[in-house]
Amino acid sequence: MKFLRDLSPKKLKGRICLLRVDLNIKSLDDQFRINSILPTIKYLKKNGAGIIILSHRGRPEKFDKKLSLKPVIKILARKLKTNINFFANTNFEKIKKDLSSGQGNIFALENLRFFADEEIDGKGLAKNLASLGDLFINDAFAVSHRKNASIHAITRYIPSYAGLLMEKEVKGLTKATKNPKKPLIVILGGTKIGDKISIVSNLSPKAKFFLFGSSVLNEIKNPKVLKILKNKKCIAPMDFAEKKGKYFDIGPQTISKYKKIITGAKTIIWNGPVGMSEDKQYSKGTMAIAKAITNSKAFKVIGGGETANFILKKKLEKNVDLLSTGGGAMLDFLAGEEMPGLKVLK
Numbered sequence: 406m407k408f409l410r411d412l413s414p415k416k417l418k419g420r421i422c423l424l425r426v427d428l429n430i431k432s433l434d435d436q437f438r439i440n441s442i443l444p445t446i447k448y449l450k451k452n453g454a455g456i457i458i459l460s461h462r463g464r465p466e467k468f469d470k471k472l473s474l475k476p477v478i479k480i481l482a483r484k485l486k487t488n489i490n491f492f493a494n495t496n497f498e499k500i501k502k503d504l505s506s507g508q509g510n511i512f513a514l515e516n517l518r519f520f521a522d523e524e525i526d527g528k529g530l531a532k533n534l535a536s537l538g539d540l541f542i543n544d545a546f547a548v549s550h551r552k553n554a555s556i557h558a559i560t561r562y563i564p565s566y567a568g569l570l571m572e573k574e575v576k577g578l579t580k581a582t583k584n585p586k587k588p589l590i591v592i593l594g595g596t597k598i599g600d601k602i603s604i605v606s607n608l609s610p611k612a613k614f615f616l617f618g619s620s621v622l623n624e625i626k627n628p629k630v631l632k633i634l635k636n637k638k639c640i641a642p643m644d645f646a647e648k649k650g651k652y653f654d655i656g657p658q659t660i661s662k663y664k665k666i667i668t669g670a671k672t673i674i675w676n677g678p679v680g681m682s683e684d685k686q687y688s689k690g691t692m693a694i695a696k697a698i699t700n701s702k703a704f705k706v707i708g709g710g711e712t713a714n715f716i717l718k719k720k721l722e723k724n725v726d727l728l729s730t731g732g733g734a735m736l737d738f739l740a741g742e743e744m745p746g747l748k749v750l751k
Contacts, residue, residue, distance in 0.1 A: 406575065406750050409445065409542055409566045418453035421538035424568065425555050427545040427730060428460040428477045437717055438547070439481055441730050445544045445568040446485060450510070457504075457537055458489070458513040459555050460545070461523065468519050478513045489513050495520050497533045504537065523554050531558035544568030546575070549746025550734040560749040567750050570730070575747065577727030578738050581706045585611060586671035591739075592663075592694065594618030595677025595709055599627045603740040604676075605639065613670075615639045616663050618679030619652040619690070640666075646680070646687055654680030655690035667697045676709040676735060683711070691715060699724035708735040 426442045449456050458481075463472040475491055482489040490512045492503050504512060517523045522530040531554040535541065541563045543549065548556055549571070559565070567575065581589075589612045593601050598621045605615055617634075621641050624630045633639055640663075644656030655663070667673065675698060682691040698705055699721045707716055708729030722728050729735045737744055 406572075406747070407566045408572050409448070409568050410572060412540075412566060414452040417449065417540075419455075420540055421455040421457060422449050423457050423459055423534060423538040423541045423559070423563070424449065425459045425541070425543045425545045425548075425559075426568075426570075427547040428474060428481075429462050429547070430477065431463075433476055433480060435714070436480065437713060437728075438730050439477065439484065441570050442481075442544055442568075443484060445542065445570055446511070448569060449542070450485075450487075454540075455510040455538075456512065458511070459517060459534065460513075461517040461548070461553075461555075463516075463518070465516065465518050472516055472518075474513065474516050481513075482511075485511070487511060491515075497536070500537065517553075517555050520554075524551075525554075526552045526558045527554045528558055528561075530554040532562050535559050535562035538563065541565040542568045543746060543750060544570045545746070546571050546729070547731045547734050550731075550737040550742070550744045552745045556746040557749055565750055567747075571750075573727065574729055574731065577706055578729070578735070581672055581674050581704060581727075582608065582611070582739060582741075586704060587611070588613035588670050589672040589674070590614050590616065590666055590670040590703075592616045592618075592667075592673070592675040592679070592698075593677055594620060594675075594679040594691070595711060596620055598624050599629050601676070601736060601740075602629045602633050603742075604736065605633050605636065607741040608674075608739065609636065609638060612638060614666055616666065616679075617641050618677060619645050619655050619681075620677075622652040642679075653684070654687040660690055660693045663694060664697045667694070667701055667703075670701060670703045673698055673701060673703045673705045674739065675705075675707045675712060676739070678711050678715060682715050692719070695719060695721055708732070 465472045591612050642655040642659040644658045645652045646654040678691040680690040681687040706727045
């Protein structure tokens with residue numbers, strides 16, 4: 406993979422870099438993804454590059470003011486303590502004129518999903534975006550499992566590299582999955598456990614155990630889930646918090662067993678809370694697992710929106726080797742799926 410860090414700083418000075426990031430946040434209070442892209446922006450700025458920030462937000466079918474990137478860019482500008490020229494229009498001729506007359510060296514386009522053809526990997530949009538700069542930097546790991554014009558097709562028309570966040574994500578996940586220090590323990594929680602079964606299939610030759618959260622019991626009638634739980638490496642909760650036939654958290658015996666397994670691990674991958682962690686009365690299991698993992702000396706990779714937010718809320722992120730920004734992208738990587746946005750950077 407071609408990394409930004411491998412590019413000579415001399416080749417950045419005076420160049421315009423199209424920086425694809427992931428600012429897809431529902432709440433402006435959720436600043437994890439904003440903070441994650443700051444190192445790449447500062448690196449480009451330090452080396453004299455001009456920057457055009459590209460991102461999407463939400464799933465708009467047409468222009469939707471509520472999904473504008475403008476308020477997110479304002480937060481980003483405050484964090485960088487600099488002005489960012491924001492272009493609210495989607496007309497490329499006007500964008501080019503605005504670029505030539507704009508002040509400073511950081512610019513941002515409006516939500517890419519307001520542009521036609523972004524989500525269908527349109528060549529026309531990709532060419533128009535590429536025409537705005539000299540280099541393309543993909544720092545949006547969380548979107549790189551999608552074939553979008555600003556992730557995939559754009560690389561055909563402009564020299565392309567992986568940003569600092571992308572490098573951190575790819576190297577961290579590769580270390581945890583390709584040749585992990587053993588024993589490798591994988592913890593899978595959250596909803597839709599059936600969708601995560603391919604992770605078990607992919608990592609089973611390397612992992613010692615797969616530990617499941619309480620939600621696996623809610624999907625016990627799913628044939629895929631039933632089949633995977635017959636694997637001796639897969640451990641389901643033995644006790645739990647239950648209400649009206651639904652399972653909301655793992656119980657004390659399960660917590661004790663999981664903690665012992667985690668203590669002996671050399672590599673840990675965790676995706677998805679083991680209970681309904683947003684509800685205080687059902688967050689005990691997730692809290693216990695989070696503490697056990699972050700106290701471990703193993704190489705630790707944690708991801709998934711709810712899980713990452715839980716770690717950040719409890720201020721445990723300093724004890725995590727990789728807190729991934731990826732949701733679906735992380736799952737695809739763990740499952741060994743080919744990711745279009747990564748493939749084109751190789």
